[in-house]
Amino acid sequence: xxxxxxxxxxxxxxxxVDELVRRGHDVVVLDDLSSGKIENLDKVGAQIEVVQHSITxxxxxxxxxxxxxxxxxxxARTSVPQSMADPRxxxxxxxxxxxxxxxxxxxxxxKRVVFAGSTAVYGDTLTLPTNESVPPAPISPYGAxxxxxxxxxxxxxxxxxxxxxSLRYFNVFGPRQDPGSPYSGVLSRxxxxxxxxxxPIVFGDGEQSRDFVYVGNVAEANLLACEAKEAAGLAIxxxxxxxxxxxxxxxxxxxxxGRPAKAKYAPPREGDIRDSQADxxxxxxxxxxxxxxxxxxxLRHTWEWFCxxxxxxxxx
Ligand code: UD1
Numbered sequence: 001x002x003x004x005x006x007x008x009x010x011x012x013x014x015x016x017v018d019e020l021v022r023r024g025h026d027v028v029v030l031d032d033l034s035s036g037k038i039e040n041l042d043k044v045g046a047q048i049e050v051v052q053h054s055i056t057x058x059x060x061x062x063x064x065x066x067x068x069x070x071x072x073x074x075x076a077r078t079s080v081p082q083s084m085a086d087p088r089x090x091x092x093x094x095x096x097x098x099x100x101x102x103x104x105x106x107x108x109x110x111k112r113v114v115f116a117g118s119t120a121v122y123g124d125t126l127t128l129p130t131n132e133s134v135p136p137a138p139i140s141p142y143g144a145x146x147x148x149x150x151x152x153x154x155x156x157x158x159x160x161x162x163x164x165x166s167l168r169y170f171n172v173f174g175p176r177q178d179p180g181s182p183y184s185g186v187l188s189r190x191x192x193x194x195x196x197x198x199x200p201i202v203f204g205d206g207e208q209s210r211d212f213v214y215v216g217n218v219a220e221a222n223l224l225a226c227e228a229k230e231a232a233g234l235a236i237x238x239x240x241x242x243x244x245x246x247x248x249x250x251x252x253x254x255x256x257x258g259r260p261a262k263a264k265y266a267p268p269r270e271g272d273i274r275d276s277q278a279d280x281x282x283x284x285x286x287x288x289x290x291x292x293x294x295x296x297x298x299l300r301h302t303w304e305w306f307c308x309x310x311x312x313x314x315x316x
Contacts, residue, residue: 002026003226004068004110006055006101007075008048009036011177012116012169015219016072021047023223030055030064031075040176055097058104065108070226073101074116076146079183083142084271094145095152102156102164110162114225115153117166117235118146119211119276128243129211131279132168132235140271150235163232165225167218170239170278174215174298175305187212187299190250191306194259204268206247209275211239214298217291224287231286239278240291256299 003020007013008029013036020027021044029041032054041050053060055075065071076094077083083090098115105113120143121136138144153164177185179192193200221238225231244252247263254261283289293301 001069002028002067004028004030004064004071006030006071006073007036007116009033009038009040009050010074011036011040011174012172012215012218012222013072013074014040014176015174015215016074016222017041017044017048019219019223028064028068030061035078035178037178054093055100056092058100061100061104062107065104065110068105068108069111071101071105071110071113072222072226073098073113076116077142078185080120080140080142080271081269082183083140083145087141090141090145094142095148098149099152102152102162106156106160106162112163112165112226112232113153114222115149115164115166117150117168118143119168119170119237119239119278120273121147121150121168122273122276124273128275129241129277129279130237132237132282139273142271154233157233165231165233166235167221167225167238168235168278169218170211170213170237170276172215172218173212174302175309177215177302186210186246187249187302190253190261191302194253194257194261195306197259199264200250200261202246202250202263202265203272204265206250206263206265207245208272209243209245209277211241211243211277212249212295212298213239213291214293214295214301216293216298217289220292221283221287221289224289228287234282234286236283236286237278237280238283238289239276239280240295241278241280242295243275243277244295252296252299253303256296257303
């Protein structure tokens with residue numbers, strides 16, 4: 001089978017590409033390297049095609065979709081605070097770009113598009129763990145953009161018969177998550193701080209919680225979502241079913257790394273949700289997904305990667 005992975009040089013994308021190559025599939029990566037890195041594909045570089053363009057360029061997308069069976073669409077702006085600061089930029093990439101992906105996939109007669117949705121569509125829901133029937137109520141432009149992408153995908157299913165699955169990722173962490181920007185995922189920031197002997201910064205009181213899911217589990221969910229018959233048209237949570245506060249996470253990291261992890265507290269971020277925890281019943285039933293790598297094991301792998309990856313450390 002031939003797969004197009006948009007955002008394939010990114011953190012989740014490159015893990016997904018590794019898994020596809022391991023299983024012997026043909027892979028095309030389309031990535032503008034705005035946040036992805038070509039080094040993330042070093043291991044598989046010779047076995048894949050890489051097209052360095054943005055999803056905002058419909059013509060390039062059409063070229064990349066030629067002969068493709070499945071599109072795994074991960075290219076996106078991923079940051080909530082970035083979307084608060086510049087909502088139009090997030091919309092341009094996450095909404096207009098996704099619409100381009102859908103048009104190109106439809107015209108190339110792709111079998112199915114799997115989309116990187118987000119728990120951010122639920123906003124500050126009080127229903128925890130959250131299942132997919134909880135009505136979306138995003139509280140950031142980022143959440144709105146992910147909901148818009150999901151709705152467009154479902155409409156392409158109903159209007160044009162393009163199969164579409166939205167995976168609502170919870171907080172993904174693991175090797176290759178880049179800590180180098182203030183918008184980076186919290187666990188990459190924590191790891192980089194501990195490695196550099198700096199104090200991790202916590203926005204708010206640290207009692208906000210997240211369902212942290214290891215990137216290998218997410219890569220597996222991406223592949224399952226391409227094939228699972230009953231998944232077409234659905235939004236499906238991809239998390240673990242557990243949640244940890246940032247304070248609990250720092251205590252765990254202190255234990256795992258042997259480094260002091262005393263936080264410096266800063267004012268909370270606008271647009272932040274308070275808690276998130278996935279109900280993963282649908283993912284288990286429809287995809288046959290289970291989060292095989294648990295939180296502590298995932299943190300250990302991530303710490304090992306940060307320790308062995310000087311490049312990431314010096315950018316932090
Ligand atoms: C994250 C993802 C988003 C995804 C969503 C799904 C990133 C950058 N964002 O959003 O793409 O759709 O999960 O749930 O991966 N924080 C600190 N210190 C820091 C950085 C962050 O305390 O140095 C706090 C934030 O204020 C927030 C929490 O940690 O309360 C998580 O932040 P972040 O990792 O940016 O993720 P989300 O906003 O949950």
